[in-house]
Amino acid sequence: MTLSRRNFFKLTGLGAAAAATPGAFAQNAMPGSADAGRQAYPVQPIARLDALVVNQPLDFAYPDAGSACQLLRLGHAVPGGIGPQQDIVAYSILCPHMGCPTSYESSSRRYKCGCHFSVFDPEMGGQQVIGQATQDLPRVLLELDDDGSIRAVGMVGLVYGRQSNVMVQEVSA
Numbered sequence: 001m002t003l004s005r006r007n008f009f010k011l012t013g014l015g016a017a018a019a020a021t022p023g024a025f026a027q028n029a030m031p032g033s034a035d036a037g038r039q040a041y042p043v044q045p046i047a048r049l050d051a052l053v054v055n056q057p058l059d060f061a062y063p064d065a066g067s068a069c070q071l072l073r074l075g076h077a078v079p080g081g082i083g084p085q086q087d088i089v090a091y092s093i094l095c096p097h098m099g100c101p102t103s104y105e106s107s108s109r110r111y112k113c114g115c116h117f118s119v120f121d122p123e124m125g126g127q128q129v130i131g132q133a134t135q136d137l138p139r140v141l142l143e144l145d146d147d148g149s150i151r152a153v154g155m156v157g158l159v160y161g162r163q164s165n166v167m168v169q170e171v172s173a
């Protein structure tokens with residue numbers, strides 16, 4: 001038996017809850033998904049387009065200070081790339097296997113994890129190439145402003161060790 005989206009909401013009562021709480025499942029968060037219950041992602045300026053050097057990653061943190069990421073201009077169009085050449089991407093650099101920081105190797109254009117040797121391809125959306133990991137590198141969603149500034153606006157995939165990339169904060173009465 002397949003469960004339609006409508007019946008899922010009926011059976012779980014989430015449809016009524018969502019209707020009663022506007023914005024409860026904002027943006028990409030789906031009930032039952034890893035991002036359910038998260039707040040909206042922050043919009044964070046990262047760098048200017050003219051400051052990027054092809055094949056040289058730029059460190060930043062997103063969606064908070066505990067989540068190391070890198071911005072990368074690859075010099076040719078890639079899936080999910082932004083900018084005039086569709087060549088700018090960004091990823092969490094924490095390995096999805098056990099959270100070791102991966103390193104970008106400019107000669108092979110791969111992210112490599114020194115802990116258990118997983119390898120990821122930033123030219124293919126952070127796809128895992130080989131190794132112990134079972135997931136791709138989480139991708140940071142980017143936007144380019146008219147003034148040439150690049151900003152982070154969201155993520156696809158779960159940062160290692162988290163149940164949600166952006167957690168709901170308790171609001172005291």
Ligand code: FES
Nearest residue numbers: 095097098113116
């Ligand atoms: S932590 Fe990266 S492969 Fe194990």
